[in-house]
Amino acid sequence: MDIAALRSAHPDHWKKATAIRALTLDAVHAANSGHSGMPMGMADVATVLFEKHLKFHAASPDWPDRDRFILSAGHGSMLLYSLLHLTGYADMTLDQIRNFRQWGAITAGHPEYGHAKGIETTTGPLGQGISNAVGFAMAEEMLRARFGRKLVDHYTYVIAGDGCLMEGVSQEAIGLAGRHALSKLIVFWDNNNITIDGTVDLADRTDQVKRFRASGWQVLEIDGHDPEAIDAAITTAKSSRKPTMIACKTHIALGHAAQDTSKGHGALTDAGQLAAAKEAYGWPYGPFEIPADVKSAWEAIGARGAAEHDAWTARLGEASQSRQKEFARIFAGEAPKALSARIKALKKQISEEKPSVATRKSSEMVLEVVNPIMPETVGGSADLSGSNNTRSGDMSVFDVDNRKGRYVHWGIREHGMAAAMNGMALHGGIRPYGGTFMCFTDYARPAMRLAALMKVPSVFVMTHDSIGLGEDGPTHQPVEHLAISRATPNTWVFRPCDTVETAEAWELALRSTQTPSVLSLTRQNVPTLRTEHKTANLTARGAYVLTDATGKRQALLMATGSEVAIAMQARDLLEAEGIGTRVVSMPCWELFEEQDEAYRKRVLPGGPVRVAVEAAIRFGWDRWLYGERGKREKSGFIGMHDFGASAPAEVLYEKFGITPQAVADKVKSLL
């Protein structure tokens, strides 16, 4: 690469881009760790994007109508940190850059949502950012349809690397964006032909241009170091009716001895090579030194959006009070005041009518009363709409000619769905939920973990949550997935036992601002157990006494979901024999764990033998099978010990020994 030619062709541009490269080299050198090559390769694209196109205002980072910039190739985090620092984001100080990858710094190894303004999503696990971006772009379409162009009208820009495009989830994202003609989604592919193991063609020879076009994208091909070409391509992309992929031919670690090599992908820390690169750049400055003229040029870019931001604020101010309030409410993620009353009314009605329905159906009943008063909800399913019961009657289908549609047919793409849901939640103004079978949380795992890590309240509606799924067999029967979900930090796993608990779980999920929820719902019918109406949300405490022993309390049964009814029947058997039995419903372990020890001990007191009942493996249950302190209670577990089998659900419960009689027998064997 002829660095001198690049320098001389566009000297002003060159200086700005070089500031990114220099900061990257310095920060990685200081940390002795990180990824230098990608920011050095994509500095030109990012500079042109920020200078000429990106609608943003560094002083107003929360501006809801800003363009979103998503660094899907998250290992190149120094590109983003450099941009935020240079353009004047208040929290991205030079000290933070100096402390790149150190304890307490906001400049983590990969961009972490919540660490600093301007980080729109957490990236690093490849393919996530480009998939989040689909959700961002859908959210923009939906909110533009709802609030009009005056308030919502922005682009979503993504930088994706070869790794992002090799991960399967990218295909799900590409397919969705093409299908929905998300024309305001613009992806820059950092086409540098390098991965960690070597050149890309070691593992892949896919023609990415043809691949994107096959899914309905516009594709432009440019020299990623030519600012005029970059500018022109973005201009073309912005006026397209399709999503656009701009294939940017770049040199990883441009200008460094490691340029165009896999070594250039990682941490370039050699002091001599660093100096040589700066020399080639014509950058005679010390570590972390940005000359005043370059910094002020960048700060002007960061301030470029001021007038546009002010005009937008004025337009918002011209809207009706109720409209302004609504806009603020949904971007704050606040549930409407009416939610509580709706949930209570449904609970009351159900406790009187006592229907016997599957909790997936209960969930639909909740959505029928909730969705009409929460226009910010967006539902969907990974091609199991009729099974997941995720579409309420008021929801029309999101489509190219119906951007107001709030129901998304995600296709057979659990992973892409979950990642796009996260993108919607991150965009703001949308509260997404999406369904698949509980077993296929496996496919969605990487995105579900990121929801927890980022603290976004996506709601994963996971139906057919046990062997109760029946004939489809062990490939479709979760046994370990409750444990997997519960093992994930900052995740509420709700397994409601009936419609009342389902309504309570939904209320908590819809009020959450920091925690994603997994709703684990049955395929099969379960009776209404909460037949005495209580206005309080009992699920909010995680576990509670559903029915106490009539006489001396000798046994304590703990259960969740469909097995609470089994525990209740077992109690009948035991009480008939004079064995006083308490039944505790535990719809959410995480919320129960958050209660104080006094409450936990009141619900699960020492003394009686304990038996847990759950049509899943035991893993994790030992936490509750033993007392809080002192003497260990005699205890047992009725549930699964291995994968399931293919047969009608009732046969499976019988064959796997998850029955009222088995529970009662277990109790008696322990007494």
Next chain:
Amino acid sequence: MDIAALRSAHPDHWKKATAIRALTLDAVHAANSGHSGMPMGMADVATVLFEKHLKFHAASPDWPDRDRFILSAGHGSMLLYSLLHLTGYADMTLDQIRNFRQWGAITAGHPEYGHAKGIETTTGPLGQGISNAVGFAMAEEMLRARFGRKLVDHYTYVIAGDGCLMEGVSQEAIGLAGRHALSKLIVFWDNNNITIDGTVDLADRTDQVKRFRASGWQVLEIDGHDPEAIDAAITTAKSSRKPTMIACKTHIALGHAAQDTSKGHGALTDAGQLAAAKEAYGWPYGPFEIPADVKSAWEAIGARGAAEHDAWTARLGEASQSRQKEFARIFAGEAPKALSARIKALKKQISEEKPSVATRKSSEMVLEVVNPIMPETVGGSADLSGSNNTRSGDMSVFDVDNRKGRYVHWGIREHGMAAAMNGMALHGGIRPYGGTFMCFTDYARPAMRLAALMKVPSVFVMTHDSIGLGEDGPTHQPVEHLAISRATPNTWVFRPCDTVETAEAWELALRSTQTPSVLSLTRQNVPTLRTEHKTANLTARGAYVLTDATGKRQALLMATGSEVAIAMQARDLLEAEGIGTRVVSMPCWELFEEQDEAYRKRVLPGGPVRVAVEAAIRFGWDRWLYGERGKREKSGFIGMHDFGASAPAEVLYEKFGITPQAVADKVKSLL
């Protein structure tokens, strides 16, 4: 669709194909559950494939050189069961078909590997079969290169649906197959334009023909009901130098009232419509009735491969004794006799040299001694070869011009890698292992679960297994992934503490025939703790006393992996204060759980306070923190309580309080 025209155009073909459709309708009707439409739509393709091309012999279902037939669209299981029954596979009796989806039947809802001969892999979770198939085809290439065309020369055929192609993992598979020019891989795409929610274009408008071509495939487009076109396409596909996708335009639920609708995807159980379909087919037979002429025509197909099978057997017999033995050994999945001696020698050497190395490096040391004597191992990494340390010096890279290569650059495709590994193991003759970061078990989860369910001994080499990963931060730091892996039935999760335990874990993983293994390995150096050489494989018991208390045993420390060294240092602190402390290393919970209670109690006796140390969340540890019986021990846990952070590893251990001092303090607080 003009059924009459189809009938009259190819009457013999029609009858054979109709037998599949009729059996499907009858079985689904009897089960009142299942998926009728796909077998009815793809019966013509399958009939031509089995009649004219598939190299198989129903009486010799284990013939190593048979063509493999993989039903990636596993919900259409009745297609496969029908074919196996009709062609005369001994175990697929008519009774089994009658008991479709019932308890104890081999005809599960989705094809389950191990239930019946002819089921090459478990499918149902979409996208898995086509991804397994890449592994099958790679295995064939590798073994052909090793043993020659006389012994290995077969095709891998796949039927994939729209669901398979929408799942992201299919892109990983398509990319790999194209990159490696797996010309003996032939995929039939059941192009029926229907998914559960409606027509495909509700969710996707990808041009699949262009998509496959973009990755280097040959694509042929045919009418999937025209036997001559099907035959011709397969012939063309077989002689290609590229993998071939045959796009088969089909009608789901052909000839039924639900034809071409999403209703047709599911269980067609209406008796009147069933009768009408049979009427249209010209099939006047009762339920499960196959006329003798049709059955014998099918059985002739099942016997078609007899001569070819005999000739192959003769060719094998002509090979040298040692070659025959080797062929039999690797297909039986038996480790070579020399393995034990190699492992013992390495253990002895290490216990003397006492290196301080990362266990990922230990793993490489094991591979360096094992791979040269196990030519059946195939290693690889999802673009982290230098980090996972998965390539031993003797391994060359698998490529189009080096089919003998035993190292695969999988690219940034954890899911596709794991699924293809399963395919290799299922093919036989190959023992696959593959690496990525422990955190990205998330991406590979669906395939890792299927390895466990199918009982195939794939080895997942998961390095950088804790906050010890350091600066890359929480997106790359597993905290819940040990729990996730341990929660999965039939999975050995090894977390060795040093090189000796790593060698023992590898020996167990390489001897396994029924259980996949997860090797959880450190990024950071750990000391050698097993400094006294023992020939016995202590890891085989799952947990054992590494060092006992010198005086009265007051404390019992349990730890795994990198935290065993911390426990040992804590022991030093405690013993120095006169607190007798036992340290138990627990490299594999699952194997420990399999020991009898007496052994478990010997290792973890009642009495001393218990503290577990693991740089992961506590979830699951309560099983070991409480005694086997009676009194509950005082106990504590030193580990993670939430996601990690970005900083150097040693800082993180300090900040998160996972230190010898913290362990010692915890013990003292409990005493």
